[in-house]
Amino acid sequence: MKEPLKLGIAGLGTVGAGLLELIAKHGSGLEETLERRIVVTGVCARNRDKVRGFAIGDAVWFDDAVTLATDANIDCFVELIGGDEGPARAAVEAALKVKKHVVTANKALLAKHGMELAKLAEKSGVSLNFEAAVAGGIPVIKMLREALAANEVKRVYGILNGTCNYILSKMQDEHLAFDDVLKDAQAKGYAEADPTFDIGGFDAAHKLALLTSLAFGTKLPADQIHIEGIQTINAADIEAAHSLGYRIKLLGVAERTSTGIEARVHPAFVPEEAPIAQVSGVTNCVAIEGDFSGSVLLVGPGAGSKPTASAVASDIVDVARGLVLPPFLKPVAQLKPFKRANLSGHYGSYYIRLSVLDRPGAMASIAKRMGDRGVSLESIVQKKPGTSDAAAPVVLITHETTEENIRKALDAIEADGKVAARPQMIRIEEL
């Protein structure tokens, strides 16, 4: 029997509580599996006096995360504090410097400081594991770092934000407006009081940054991800998607192109017969397209106390087994610079929704502007204007073209004054 693995856990919120519950329930089973005990020797949280629904057993209480992270009586520091600076960053850096393994669920910290932290981990010869940072209970980090490591990845994409997927699913299933569903999601605790971080696509972008580095063996893209949120999606878009055989999902997509890597977060049309179209509610999914593996899709709970605790525990299991890998697929020195592809060169089909003013020749002028840019149309759906509205909704599906052509055509249409509002444009993702 090997020496026990001694954990210091900082942060006793929902994930920390889930992890302590998991260790209490499965500790003896894990001991059989690992031939090694996992022991929580220290814990730390903001408020020692808070009443919690679980016991910390024989663990020593620390008031300061850095002190816990560097304590001689821990082998592995588990950071569940959150935040990209402050005590989380200080404690993780301190732990790595004194050769403690680190397990963290902190996507914001990693998206911002991942490269420096990975260098520290490599220098000390310890693990920096972060399975729980992306897509909750879905083991996508292990997929990219290990299972598909012998592939050249062509594209990785997924539904990475449960809040957005809940809102879009409910808008579709119950024919509700965005604002009403957002209020419901806030009441249920699926969305924050200030929902910008989720619905604006920023949370998904943090996760996509980590996936991009792992998939393509590049440095983190940091602020080089194109981000659009779901705020502009309305019931007419949801309805049009449905009638055309699609679903609207907020996707994070990173794709190898001839000019670099396209990394983008935006609402997208996906074909309703694709398995990803059936991923609804707060469920997440990630698909990885390797040149040998083909497309491998993973679907599962994207958040929650228990699924996230499961992911954290799998990282701890790897540490207990002595598996130490470069945090981002390859040693930092081998990671290539992130080369961003210009999104104007993105090639694909598009959904366009226009509010066409009822003026003579409006449709002809729109068609001409599209034709001028070489954009051909697969379908046009024109509806009668509502009684109180002089503008008629027109939905277009284009054949494949570049984003530059679409944007220039739409700019020209808007400048012509034939539409009552800024055109809606949603990319159709080929799956």
Add this chain to the structure above:
Amino acid sequence: MKEPLKLGIAGLGTVGAGLLELIAKHGSGLEETLERRIVVTGVCARNRDKVRGFAIGDAVWFDDAVTLATDANIDCFVELIGGDEGPARAAVEAALKVKKHVVTANKALLAKHGMELAKLAEKSGVSLNFEAAVAGGIPVIKMLREALAANEVKRVYGILNGTCNYILSKMQDEHLAFDDVLKDAQAKGYAEADPTFDIGGFDAAHKLALLTSLAFGTKLPADQIHIEGIQTINAADIEAAHSLGYRIKLLGVAERTSTGIEARVHPAFVPEEAPIAQVSGVTNCVAIEGDFSGSVLLVGPGAGSKPTASAVASDIVDVARGLVLPPFLKPVAQLKPFKRANLSGHYGSYYIRLSVLDRPGAMASIAKRMGDRGVSLESIVQKKPGTSDAAAPVVLITHETTEENIRKALDAIEADGKVAARPQMIRIEEL
């Protein structure tokens, strides 16, 4: 830089060719990732003189697999010969005995001799990796052995045989009869001349045996899996499933119950809105339900030269990284005996199709027999008999009950002489 990892590859069929192609294409990228070269030092196949579409480079040719497996100049033996006895078994055993790591895609060998081989591997302190043995390019072994190792698995299930899924998908999409689709599948190379191994469910059962041991930490169930094939599924069943909001899939299911583990391979109704219902053609999928992770679904190519080579390569990557794990989740001494649950206690809903003879009181007598066993019906669909047929097809969907009740009720209905053929019974799987 560490010493190169030296491979001996036995078997140069489609998977062996795919693996050599992968190593040729991605060898230098892998060297960056692993800080270690992967070198093929020896190969072996049945016929040295066969013209192959690839070069074996500097590798030494061996006529005998056991000689290659024990050669001083290899570290890791890759077995791609196939078969549960003969040279595959002899070479794998020989390799393990002389402390060579083993990577194999051979599900039949493992399902039959996995426990002995795992003991040999443990004794020698080497790896016995078999990612490619189940579900091709889908990394389900790594999921169970590593990513979800800190969970108590409640159920694992999946579409494990591409041939069956191709046949069932095509029957549904093109409204064709079983025999016609089977002939088409044989012509396309998706089914063997003797298709029994696939369509009888035996291939899926081999894979399920491995998944069961890994999911529940038990010894292999060997011949204790309940197996039904897809031969009895006809167009009427496919059509009825569709009209009731289901799809028919050949599933392998292993589930923890209060009396033991239910391990079963059979056609099943799955709700059409479940992601698994959208898994069509030769694609495979596996879902794992952990008590903390929740349900994690993996979807991907179930076979083929490249996806299988990707899985073999991921096993080699693990060997190159020095990761040596117990082959079946826990050390063999810690594996519990496989305790089979009696399928008569299976609790669920059922689809029943009867050919009811047009006699007075037939339906009343059928309803009474169901009632006698406490089986209540959710729906009854009765169709007019075809012109040339005196029997009318009747489709029943039951509420949840035990399999014993269903079987006894159906036996009584048959004994009553009110049906023209043996009743069709298909389990409805709750997802």
